[in-house]
Amino acid sequence: MCDLMINIIGLKLYTPIKHLAKKILCLFHGVRKTGTNVFISPMAIVRHGYKIRLGNNVVVERGATLSVDREGKSFIDIGANSHFYSNCVIKASDGWIKIGNDCSVNEFAILFGGGGLGDGGLEIGNDVRIAAHVRIVPMNHIYEDPKTPIRLQKIKAIGIKIEDDVWLGVGSTVLDGVTIGKGSVIGAGAVVTKDIPPYSIAVGVPAKVIKKRL
Numbered sequence: 001m002c003d004l005m006i007n008i009i010g011l012k013l014y015t016p017i018k019h020l021a022k023k024i025l026c027l028f029h030g031v032r033k034t035g036t037n038v039f040i041s042p043m044a045i046v047r048h049g050y051k052i053r054l055g056n057n058v059v060v061e062r063g064a065t066l067s068v069d070r071e072g073k074s075f076i077d078i079g080a081n082s083h084f085y086s087n088c089v090i091k092a093s094d095g096w097i098k099i100g101n102d103c104s105v106n107e108f109a110i111l112f113g114g115g116g117l118g119d120g121g122l123e124i125g126n127d128v129r130i131a132a133h134v135r136i137v138p139m140n141h142i143y144e145d146p147k148t149p150i151r152l153q154k155i156k157a158i159g160i161k162i163e164d165d166v167w168l169g170v171g172s173t174v175l176d177g178v179t180i181g182k183g184s185v186i187g188a189g190a191v192v193t194k195d196i197p198p199y200s201i202a203v204g205v206p207a208k209v210i211k212k213r214l
Contacts, residue, residue, distance in 0.1 A: 022038055028042070033053040034055075034058075035054065035055045037057045038058045040054075040060040041060060041063075043062040043063060044063065044064050045065040046065075047068060048067070048068045051076065052068060052075070052078075055101065056080040058083075059083045065089045066084075067090070067092070069093055073096070074092040075092060076092050079102075079103070080102070084104075084105045086107050088111075091111070092113030095122070097113040098123045100125045103129075104130060105130045106131050106132040109130050110134070110136070111124075111134075112139060113138065114138040120139060120157030122138050123161045124162045128162055128164070129166070129168065131168055131188075134174075136160060139155050139156070141155055142154050156176075158177040161179045162179075162180045163182040163184075166180050166182070168180075169188035172191070172207075173192065178193065178195055179195045179196070180192065180196045181198030181200065182199065183198055183199040184201070186207060187201070187202065193206040198214075199212055
């Protein structure tokens with residue numbers, strides 16, 4: 001069936017037929033809430049697709065993962081014209097992920113969706129560029145009690161907000177409780193542990209603002 005769907009989409013057929021084939025692929029993955037012209041590769045990994053919403057013209061490439069917990073109120077909500085490249089991971093684990101319009105998530109980037117205590121969650125605005133191997137982690141283990149294994153001390157999640165028109169460079173990391181302001185650039189390999197003001201360029205470990213774009 002998968003090979004058949006790939007062949008149908010690859011043919012130069014009338015647009016309504018191609019849209020129908022893409023819709024069938026969405027349903028094959030269990031994703032019911034979609035706009036028009038959404039493509040999810042047959043080789044993508046989708047878990048609990050009924051808790052995922054995709055806007056118009058979203059592309060999910062081969063090997064990309066969209067995963068939502070079966071239990072609780074977890075969900076993934078993605079706006080229009082966003083592209084998810086091979087082997088990226090978008091995982092809402094006891095939390096949620098909202099991604100705006102015209103965003104891109106490149107190869108091997110990992111985006112988590114919070115979990116445990118607090119509001120948690122990951123909110124990404126419009127026109128955000130997320131480079132390869134970026135890690136966004138809106139959660140922390142609680143470890144205050146040394147007599148109790150860390151795995152049994154639950155998780156605290158404040159949440160992360162990335163505003164419009166942000167570029168996260170290759171291999172950068174964004175940790176819980178951070179807001180990255182509109183128009184900011186985060187350098188390759190940087191670790192963001194504190195809020196970044198709008199239109200800033202931040203680099204290093206931990207990330208520090210070295211320049212303003214305005």
